[in-house]
Amino acid sequence: MSSSTTPNSAHIAIVGAGFCGALAAVVLARAGHRVTLIDRHSVYPKQFRVEKFAGGQIELMRKLGIFKAIAEASTPFKDIANVRAGRIVDRTPNQHYGILYEEIVRVVRAQLPSSVAFIIDDVTALKTGPQKQEVVLSSGQALSVDLVLLATGMNGALAHRLGIGQHMVAEGHSISFGFTIPAEPGLTFNALTCYGSGATNRIDYLSLFPIGDTLRANLFTYLDQRDPWIRELRRNPSTSLGDSMPGLAAYLRPYDPVDGVQNWTMNLMTAASVSQDGIVLIGDAYQTSCPATGMGVTRLLNDVDRLCNVHIPRWLTTPGMAKEKIARFYDDPVKQDVDTQAIRMAHFRRSLITDRSLQWRFRRQEHFMRRRFLDLVHRVRFKDTSGSRARS
Structure with missing residues (x-):
């Protein structure tokens, strides 16, 4: 039929x-x-x-x-290290797919x-x-x-x-960037999320994850389109991001992108x-x-x-x-x-990334402290569970 x-x-x-x-x-x-x-x-x-x-x-x-x-x-991946200011906030064990x-x-x-x-x-x-x-x-x-x-x-x-x-709803709400870097041997992670350290640079987070034999970089920001830093990012993302995201260098060596930096301005x-x-x-x-x-x-x-x-x-x-x-x-x-x-x-x-009021400064701290606490609880429970299985 x-x-x-x-x-x-x-x-x-x-x-x-x-x-x-x-x-x-x-x-x-x-x-x-x-x-x-x-x-x-x-x-x-x-x-x-x-x-x-x-x-x-x-x-x-x-x-x-x-x-x-x-x-x-x-490309499947999991066990993502989530980092802020050079410290691991928590790890995401869930299955992800890059494409x-x-x-x-x-x-x-x-x-x-x-x-x-x-x-x-x-x-x-x-x-x-x-x-x-x-x-x-x-x-x-x-x-x-x-x-x-x-x-x-x-x-x-x-x-x-x-x-x-x-x-x-919100004109020029956010600007996202994407580029590809070589997946060099010796990198200390399978996938990494590095968060901005505060409201001053308006960076939400950088997500690095595998697609094929390369690493894809997605950077999410709340920058103004006229910000001169965008030009610097396009010219040399390795240096620009290393200078703007404290602690990133501990997890990612200097690199040369294999393609140009793409961007997307989102109006809500x-x-x-x-x-x-x-x-x-x-x-x-x-x-x-x-x-x-x-x-x-x-x-x-x-x-x-x-x-x-x-x-x-x-x-x-x-x-x-x-x-x-x-x-x-x-x-x-x-x-x-x-x-x-x-x-x-x-x-x-x-607001979590850009608002400089006392209320949102507290919420930023509380947000990441809660994540660290929940990650600690999860690891303690997992260790106890693994130990119990081993003893039995």
Whole structure:
């Protein structure tokens, strides 16, 4: 039976074939829907976006049926040393996976069922209504579909034409940097997180982790875009970071990057006036996240899960795709909880790093002291447990 004749199915157009859009296409096509995936890039270009995943993100990937393929293309690592001012705060024993964003997209696209029509083109216009939607391509082709998913990231041009706006939560909230260094023999860690020492340099943390036979460096900051230190970082990240992060030199020898320093300025935004007939925004198209929190991937996976596995099947029990149906996705309590947590964590991390008030100075100290205490308790319990097993 073809997907077009599967009971309770729909013809769904997905605009944007990055991680979010391609994953939604995989999930929907596997469920029997007729999917048309549209993107201007046949091979996704290099972008500095998500480069590692762990924890609950792994479980969501398993639920969506994509974890095995992504994990096989990734570099697994765990036992991360977390350092501040030259001292180990604690160690993270959980399993992590490192993989470049363009590689994630390649792997997910490779999972697309053969039933998916993948069109390499630009969408120039959208016409939406309670029953049918029209997607117009630059080639002049027009598609008639039941539902449109916008997975266009922070490019809000198409949504804007439909009257969907953007609410700026925090402009220039953070700047992230990424570069690659050789994984030289003799380094004293598998993966390292080095935290900034205070509010003066506005550095949150540097994360070093393996991808293949190299180390990937992700630096998360709350710098102003005009800060001259950014230029110095681009010229010589080894010296700039060594001078700005006391104690880093004890764990990382001087290095020369094997590529240029990439950066990403994040504006925290949420979409406005989204309850419209026939169109749904998912991932960064609906709300952006601070990269330092790691919530961007969690939000993306949660959006795909709730929309594709919960709401679209419910919507198809009755005719049409009116805005009253679409609103149920945005009002979903699970989605709202994750979205709210992402914004809350973004504000918390920025204040924790940059706020010089007495209240936040105390919270900074308390935050890292609590982590050291919990790590000590964990190691004592682990030692006692290991000793008991050995004696028995």
